[in-house]
Amino acid sequence: MSELQYVKELLSTATGTQGTLLIPRKIYDTLIDEALKVLIPRSEAGWYFGPGDIPGSSIDLDLVSENTQAVRLVPEGSEVTLDKAGYSNTNMKPLKYGVAIRITRELLEDGKWNMLQHNIMLAGRRFAEQENKLVIVALDGAANTVTGGAAITVPNITRAMQYLNDSDKIPTTFVVGMEVLNDLRNTDTFTDFQKIGNTDMLTKGFLGNIFGMNVLQVSTNAGMTTTSSYVFDNRYAYAIAEKRPITIENFDLPTYDMSGAVCTQRIVVTAIRTNAIAKITTT
DSSP: OHHHHHHHHHHHTTOOOHHHHTOOOOOOSSOOOOOOOOOOOGGGSSEEEOGGGOSSSOEEEEEEETTOOOOOOOOTTSOOOOOOOEEEEEEEOOEEEEEEEEEEHHHHHHOSSOHHHHHHHHHHHHHHHHHHHHHHHHHTTOSEEEEOOSSOOHHHHHHHHHHHHHTTOOOOEEEEOHHHHHHHHTOGGGTOHHHHSSOHHHHHSOOSEETTEEEEEOOGGGTOOTTEEEEEOTTTSEEEEEEEEEEEEEEEEGGGTEEEEEEEEEEEEEESOGGGEEEEEOO
16 A cells, blocks of 8 residues: 555656556557548449440440420421431540558567558548549539528529529439538528428438438548539439449568558549539638
8 A cells, every 4th residue: 555655646746657657558459440431422423334334445425415406397388497416425534543552561460450451441441532532523513603602591502403403404412511511500491490391400410301402411521622512413413434443452572571552443533414513602
């Protein structure tokens, strides 16, 4: 008891330290992971082309030019007017993205966790986040932009929907950044039970459906501008072409006494019909 009292006195006077007193210290044997980011699911892409769909280095999509064929009044005895539909094509060429991981043999032997395996797992997440960034870049090609003020408003949302309706598209998806999500939480239209008919925003902090659109919140750290949002028709907005899915190749570097892995992916995301996308910007 006297030795324990002596230790307590040293600690209370800041004279003792863990090192000098050899106080046991527990090291938690589970690695605390990073938070998962919220991404746009692939199901929102109008088209997905896998390796089997791309025999060469790229793929061409043929499109009918909208509203290019017309029917006209023909007076009796007159020649029927000639007309035809227009066509265009879009080339999608997947580009390669990758990361190389090298871990020393000592770290593999002495580490508390399998550092190589853990870094490969993180690389898989980074590829998903990179794909999300490519989707956002494609959505930035929207044919129409609604410029809002300091906070998004209901008229901003409905105007973006009207842009799609004007082009015979159906607004199916509403992608929002975190600041826009905060604006929605402060809009009584989406919080007042008498107006929205439920208490989802108050109980869950998130309203999954607005004006019939599926609302998707996207992490700021995955390529999404926090003050931006997008309304689009997921049948026509963009396509994903993936020539090489995420591929992992292990290797050894004997001269460096290292082991590692190379993680690569060949992918491209392209906006198909830009009039199926409307962007809303706030400040």
